[in-house]
Amino acid sequence: MIDPKILRQSAHDVAKNLARRGYKFDANLYLQLETQRKSLQVENEELKNKRNINSKSIGVTKSKNEDISKLIQIGEEINDLLSGNERELNLVLSQIKNIELDLPNLLSDKVPDGTSEKNNIVLKSWGKPREFGFMPQDHVSLGDRLGLFDFESAGRISGSRFAIIKGPLASLHRALIQFMLNLHTQEHDYEEIYAPYLVQSQALIGTSQLPKFESDLFKIAGDKPLYLIPTAEVPLTNLVGSNVAKESELPFKYVAHTPCFRSEAGSYGKDTKGLIRQHQFEKVELVQIVKPKESEEALSSLTSHAENVLQELQLPYQLVSLCAGDIGFGANITYDLEVWLPGQQAFREISSCSLYGDFQARRMQAKWKNEETGKNEFLHTINGSGLAAGRTLVAVMENYQDADGSIHIPEVLIPYMNGKELIN
RNA sequence: GGAGAGGUGGCAGAGUGGUCGAAUGCACUGGUCUUGAAAACCAGCAAGGGUUUGUAGCCCUUCGAGGGUUCGAAUCCCUCCCUCUCCGCCA
Numbered sequence: 001m002i003d004p005k006i007l008r009q010s011a012h013d014v015a016k017n018l019a020r021r022g023y024k025f026d027a028n029l030y031l032q033l034e035t036q037r038k039s040l041q042v043e044n045e046e047l048k049n050k051r052n053i054n055s056k057s058i059g060v061t062k063s064k065n066e067d068i069s070k071l072i073q074i075g076e077e078i079n080d081l082l083s084g085n086e087r088e089l090n091l092v093l094s095q096i097k098n099i100e101l102d103l104p105n106l107l108s109d110k111v112p113d114g115t116s117e118k119n120n121i122v123l124k125s126w127g128k129p130r131e132f133g134f135m136p137q138d139h140v141s142l143g144d145r146l147g148l149f150d151f152e153s154a155g156r157i158s159g160s161r162f163a164i165i166k167g168p169l170a171s172l173h174r175a176l177i178q179f180m181l182n183l184h185t186q187e188h189d190y191e192e193i194y195a196p197y198l199v200q201s202q203a204l205i206g207t208s209q210l211p212k213f214e215s216d217l218f219k220i221a222g223d224k225p226l227y228l229i230p231t232a233e234v235p236l237t238n239l240v241g242s243n244v245a246k247e248s249e250l251p252f253k254y255v256a257h258t259p260c261f262r263s264e265a266g267s268y269g270k271d272t273k274g275l276i277r278q279h280q281f282e283k284v285e286l287v288q289i290v291k292p293k294e295s296e297e298a299l300s301s302l303t304s305h306a307e308n309v310l311q312e313l314q315l316p317y318q319l320v321s322l323c324a325g326d327i328g329f330g331a332n333i334t335y336d337l338e339v340w341l342p343g344q345q346a347f348r349e350i351s352s353c354s355l356y357g358d359f360q361a362r363r364m365q366a367k368w369k370n371e372e373t374g375k376n377e378f379l380h381t382i383n384g385s386g387l388a389a390g391r392t393l394v395a396v397m398e399n400y401q402d403a404d405g406s407i408h409i410p411e412v413l414i415p416y417m418n419g420k421e422l423i424n
Numbered sequence: 425g426g427a428g429a430g431g432u433g434g435c436a437g438a439g440u441g442g443u444c445g446a447a448u449g450c451a452c453u454g455g456u457c458u459u460g461a462a463a464a465c466c467a468g469c470a471a472g473g474g475u476u477u478g479u480a481g482c483c484c485u486u487c488g489a490g491g492g493u494u495c496g497a498a499u500c501c502c503u504c505c506c507u508c509u510c511c512g513c514c515a
Binding site: 038041042044045046048049051053055056057058059060062063068071072073074075076077078079224244367373374375376 | 437441442449471472473475479482483484485494495496504
């Protein structure tokens with residue numbers, strides 16, 4: 001949610017900023033609703049004030065054993081006026097709220113212009129794609145040849161976009177997750193969290209997947225609806241919701257491994273083969289919750305922590321700044337890490353690191369006590385994948401393949417594989 | 425799942441229809457005293473929102489959440505959530 005004060009004071013500037021995303025914010029309509037809200041709310045509070053004064057004098061009059069019938073009548077009249085006013089006020093307030101919840105976050109000035117991923121800007125490249133003396137295969141044929149993928153059974157059991165991974169490849173997948181968790185907890189000072197995979201709608205509103213993107217989520221039937229988390233960002237960030245953190249506790253740095261569940265209704269037809277786009281995948285997620293002043297620094301540290309995973313695994317990648325048209329709904333700025341996939345001869349997203357500013361904190365009422373000002377202020381939230389485990393498995397398979405289709409275990413993972421060095 | 429008890433300010437804890445946003449204690453902040461500290465004493469000390477040039481003033485809201493009754497609700501009624509104790513079930 002964008003700060004309502006900013007919306008009121010500079011609605012047209014906001015509209016200009018959001019237009020960079022291709023979002024059309026009707027500033028005039030908003031300001032018109034705001035004008036109505038203001039006069040209705042002032043009227044509302046004046047009436048309540050009158051009622052409070054009247055009711056108090058009834059108490060005083062009654063205690064003197066004097067007649068109160070006239071005062072009660074006044075009270076009733078005030079309530080008549082109030083109920084009409086309240087109906088109008090609530091209507092306007094809900095219209096304003098709907099507009100505000102629909103509004104994406106303001107973009108940082110650093111975000112490049114552009115309408116699609118073609119306009120994203122590569123800021124940095126790390127590592128050199130390996131020279132193969134043969135035609136590198138993609139992970140699907142590698143896995144099939146090894147007999148360690150079973151998409152057919154997965155389809156029969158669960159449907160399309162589910163995977164079954166077997167034997168040493170499943171172990172490698174698990175090893176990647178263990179390796180990432182250890183790296184982040186031991187080298188990068190994150191606190192490991194085990195968190196629920198099912199969450200209430202309120203938590204998803206907090207991190208801004210709801211109300212707008214319900215179709216991307218899996219919803220569990222029941223009296224009180226629960227949703228499968230699309231990312232550990234949801235439970236991790238909500239850890240600080242409805243709370244006022246002490247300054248001395250900050251920053252919070254959380255890491256969690258969870259499965260992620262995405263309905264991805266809009267993406268059918270893309271990446272239908274293999275592990276790239278699944279309804280269920282594993283991810284190690286990094287979240288930092290910091291003072292506003294420290295948030296840009298936190299984003300670059302978090303991004304470098306995700307990069308470290310790729311560097312330790314010796315996987316070539318590039319760091320990309322997402323352009324205005326490609327950036328996520330709640331993000332102020334986003335850096336993607338794209339790993340080199342020899343089988344596709346392309347860089348593919350493997351991590352997305354975003355600064356949300358106070359956008360999520362405002363929705364979930366996550367605050368900190370600023371000792372300097374003595375005030376409770378909104379925190380800033382940052383999250384990023386560190387990394388998506390399924391896609392990392394893909395990258396390891398394709399980058400570490402041999403001419404005969406066997407796969408070398410990256411050096412840092414060998415201890416996690418009981419000393420195994422080769423899958424064949 | 426069943427039975428019972430309870431959810432009030434940072435914490436503890438009073439308050440069962442009327443000047444209650446809420447006694448009291450602790451904690452915290454400032455002051456007096458003191459060489460300094462402690463003690464004692466004095467004072468202050470919730471959050472959100474509206475109005476506003478305003479971290480001034482005034483006003484509104486908030487006693488687990490949401491509804492309701494009433495001129496007036498922490499207090500009465502309904503629904504839900506959570507915590508504790510006992511029983512049942514269970515990895």
